[in-house]
Amino acid sequence: MRAVVVTFPGSNCDYDCLQVLRKVMGVDTRFIWHREHELGDPDLVVLPGGFSYGDYLRAGAIARFSPIVEAVKRYAGRGGIVLGICNGFQILCEAGLLPGALRRNDSLKFRSHDVHVRVETTDTAFTRAYRPGQVLRIPIAHAEGNYIADPGTLERLEAERRVVFRYTTRAGARGEGGNPNGSANDIAGIVNPAGNVLGLMPHPERAAEGVLGSTDGLGMFESLVAHFARERVA
Amino acid sequence: MSAYVIEIRVTPRRGLLDPQGKAIQHALDSLGFAGVGEVRAGKLLVIELEADSADEAAARATRMCEKLLANPVTEDFVIEVGRAAAQPEAAT
Numbered sequence: 001m002r003a004v005v006v007t008f009p010g011s012n013c014d015y016d017c018l019q020v021l022r023k024v025m026g027v028d029t030r031f032i033w034h035r036e037h038e039l040g041d042p043d044l045v046v047l048p049g050g051f052s053y054g055d056y057l058r059a060g061a062i063a064r065f066s067p068i069v070e071a072v073k074r075y076a077g078r079g080g081i082v083l084g085i086c087n088g089f090q091i092l093c094e095a096g097l098l099p100g101a102l103r104r105n106d107s108l109k110f111r112s113h114d115v116h117v118r119v120e121t122t123d124t125a126f127t128r129a130y131r132p133g134q135v136l137r138i139p140i141a142h143a144e145g146n147y148i149a150d151p152g153t154l155e156r157l158e159a160e161r162r163v164v165f166r167y168t169t170r171a172g173a174r175g176e177g178g179n180p181n182g183s184a185n186d187i188a189g190i191v192n193p194a195g196n197v198l199g200l201m202p203h204p205e206r207a208a209e210g211v212l213g214s215t216d217g218l219g220m221f222e223s224l225v226a227h228f229a230r231e232r233v234a
Numbered sequence: 235m236s237a238y239v240i241e242i243r244v245t246p247r248r249g250l251l252d253p254q255g256k257a258i259q260h261a262l263d264s265l266g267f268a269g270v271g272e273v274r275a276g277k278l279l280v281i282e283l284e285a286d287s288a289d290e291a292a293a294r295a296t297r298m299c300e301k302l303l304a305n306p307v308t309e310d311f312v313i314e315v316g317r318a319a320a321q322p323e324a325a326t
Contacts, residue, residue: 057302057303058305061302061305062302065302093307094305100307101305101307101308103246103250103308104253104254105253106251106253107253108253108254108257148250148307148308149307150307182251182253
C-alpha cells in the first residue's frame with residue numbers, strides 16, 4: 001500500500017499524518033507539494049489539517065484551486081480513496097467532492113480539545129476496524145467546523161447512511177453538549193456517494209499512539225490498511 | 235476599456251444563523267443602542283477591473299463570486315459597479 005499526504009502552504013498536520021501512516025502503520029508514504037500536477041499512483045491520498053493559504057477568504061477556498069486538487073478530483077473520480085481531515089475536509093467541500101460547507105463554530109471560538117464521536121457506519125473502507133456505534137475519543141482543533149448543507153442534502157446524507165461520524169457524549173448519546181461547533185445533525189464526518197472520499201473535522205492521526213493519550217483514531221488507518229490488504233488478495 | 239471599481243458584499247445567507255452577527259447584536263444591545271434588530275456580519279471586497287462596459291464588469295464579477303468569492307451553500311452576494319476615479323494625470 002502506498003499513500004501520499006498533500007502539503008499546502010499552511011498545512012500543519014502533514015507530519016502527524018506521515019507519522020501514523022509510515023511509522024505506526026508501516027505504509028509507504030510520501031509528501032506531495034500542492035504545486036504538483038500528478039499524484040503518482042497511490043492507494044490513499046490524505047489532505048491534512050492546517051490553515052492552507054492562511055484560510056483567507058474561507059477555509060479551503062483558495063487551496064481548492066491548487067494544481068494538485070485537480071489531480072485529486074481525477075483520482076477520486078476513478079474511485080481512489082481520499083481522506084480529508086479538518087482543513088482537508090474543508091477543502092473537499094470547497095472543491096465539490098463532498099456536499100455542504102463548514103462555517104464558523106457557533107461559539108465563535110477556536111475549539112481545541114477532545115470530543116466524542118460515534119461511528120455511525122462501519123461499511124466503509126475507513127471504518128471497518130470499528131464496531132458499529134463505537135464511541136471514539138479524538139481531538140478537534142478548528143474554528144470552522146460547523147457543518148451545514150441544505151435540508152435536501154442532509155436528508156440524502158442520512159438516508160444513504162453517509163454520515164460516518166457524529167458528535168455525541170462520552171456515552172454515545174446525542175445532544176447534551178456533545179456537539180462542539182453547532183454542526184447540523186451533529187455531523188462530524190461524511191462520505192461521498194461512492195464511499196471513496198471521506199472528510200471529518202476530528203483528528204484521528206492525533207489519537208493514534210498511546211503517547212498521544214488516545215489510540216481511538218488508529219482504527220481508521222487500520223481499516224485502510226486492511227482494505228488494501230484485502231484488495232491485493234482479491 | 236474602462237476602469238471600474240467593483241464592490242462586492244458577501245453576507246451569511248439569509249435564514250442561516252450568523253453567530254458573529256448575533257454576538258455583535260448582543261454587544262450593541264448591552265451598550266444601550268435601542269431598536270437594534272438582526273445583525274449580519276460579512277465581508278466587503280473592492281476589486282479594480284478593466285472592462286468594456288459596466289454590464290460586462292458586473293457579469294465578470296458575478297462569475298468571480300460564483301467561482302471563488304462566495305460559497306453558495308452559506309453566503310449571498312451583492313455586486314455594485316462604479317467607475318474608477320480619473321487618474322490625476324488624466325485630470326490635468
